[in-house]
Amino acid sequence: MKPVLILGARGMLGGALQKQFPNCIAWDREDCDVTDFARLPEKIGSLGNLEAVINCVAYNDVDGAETHRDLAFKLNSDVPANLAKICKQLDIPLVHFTSQLVFDGAKGEYAETDLPHPISVYGESKYQGEQNIQKQTDKFYIIRTSVLFGPKGQSELSKTSFVDLMLDLSLKNATIKAVDDEESAITFANDLAVKIKEILATGLPYGIYHITNSGSCTWYGLAKEIFAITGRPVELVPVPAAEFPRAAKRPAKAVLQNTKLPPLRPWKEALREFLESNNITFKI
Numbered sequence: 531m532k533p534v535l536i537l538g539a540r541g542m543l544g545g546a547l548q549k550q551f552p553n554c555i556a557w558d559r560e561d562c563d564v565t566d567f568a569r570l571p572e573k574i575g576s577l578g579n580l581e582a583v584i585n586c587v588a589y590n591d592v593d594g595a596e597t598h599r600d601l602a603f604k605l606n607s608d609v610p611a612n613l614a615k616i617c618k619q620l621d622i623p624l625v626h627f628t629s630q631l632v633f634d635g636a637k638g639e640y641a642e643t644d645l646p647h648p649i650s651v652y653g654e655s656k657y658q659g660e661q662n663i664q665k666q667t668d669k670f671y672i673i674r675t676s677v678l679f680g681p682k683g684q685s686e687l688s689k690t691s692f693v694d695l696m697l698d699l700s701l702k703n704a705t706i707k708a709v710d711d712e713e714s715a716i717t718f719a720n721d722l723a724v725k726i727k728e729i730l731a732t733g734l735p736y737g738i739y740h741i742t743n744s745g746s747c748t749w750y751g752l753a754k755e756i757f758a759i760t761g762r763p764v765e766l767v768p769v770p771a772a773e774f775p776r777a778a779k780r781p782a783k784a785v786l787q788n789t790k791l792p793p794l795r796p797w798k799e800a801l802r803e804f805l806e807s808n809n810i811t812f813k814i
């Protein structure tokens with residue numbers, strides 16, 4: 531297999547993907563600022579034959595996007611548009627990641643064919659990124675995924691996962707409140723990376739895919755499982771989203787349904803493997 535180019539290599543998913551593609555070319559921001567659109571075609575073109583470009587670069591701060599609209603659109607919408615154009619010229623596929631937050635939550639569960647209707651700037655920017663790719667090239671894998679957890683990204687700017695947030699909070703607080711009226715699917719970054727490797731190796735049809743671990747839960751449900759597995763002695767209190775006012779609106783329930791691929795293992799199983807393999811446990 532020719533090497534893949536992974537962009538956003540110091541992020542959580544970029545790190546997980548590098549393990550699956552040992553002969554990849556992995557770029558972080560210091561290797562290549564992907565917003566330098568004038569130089570990007572030559573920089574990627576000079577790498578020679580590539581199997582695919584895998585884009586993990588994103589503006590990932592859902593609340594921050596409400597005030598940093600231009601940066602969110604640049605990274606989540608303009609970058610994929612430019613990458614898709616370059617991939618078209620090189621005749622290679624683009625793998626790009628987007629989110630359950632392109633949906634408004636009215637339907638609750640969403641298949642790949644459902645029409646997005648974002649309710650936040652982050653969601654709008656990710657949806658526009660999806661559309662931009664489809665205007666530029668037919669060779670795309672647009673992967674919608676949801677609530678990633680896994681080994682931390684190396685970048686300081688890498689999004690802190692909810693799992694890491696709960697573990698950090700549990701070291702400082704005896705009581706933790708978690709929202710119990712927002713529901714999504716959960717995704718182990720390593721399981722997603724394995725699936726991306728399979729998709730490219732088997733050459734599945736291009737298109738939009740929903741990839742998460744099986745099942746879904748609320749933030750409270752996820753926190754409860756984290757503390758059950760790790761044995762951390764915290765009092766966990768379910769609260770409504772209204773108790774945590776945030777800048778961006780979120781769907782009450784936006785669970786991605788995977789109707790195209792064999793399902794990934796249940797999220798609780800993946801979470802247990804991640805926490806136990808990292809020795810994150812208080813059990814005696």
Ligand SMILES: NC(=O)c1ccc[n+]([C@@H]2O[C@H](COP(=O)([O-])OP(=O)(O)OC[C@H]3O[C@@H](n4cnc5c(N)ncnc54)[C@H](OP(=O)(O)O)[C@@H]3O)[C@@H](O)[C@H]2O)c1
Binds near residue numbers: 588678679688
């Ligand atoms: N995290 C989640 O819960 C979640 C949920 C649904 C979908 N997704 C999607 O999954 C993908 C991966 O997410 P992630 O959590 O792994 O991301 P992440 O850890 O936040 O990493 C984002 C990456 O973007 C890079 N980046 C930002 N600006 C850049 C620029 N101008 N030039 C080059 N690189 C730049 C950062 O590079 P530096 O390290 O060099 O700054 C970082 O490596 C994203 O598309 C995200 O939207 C994530």
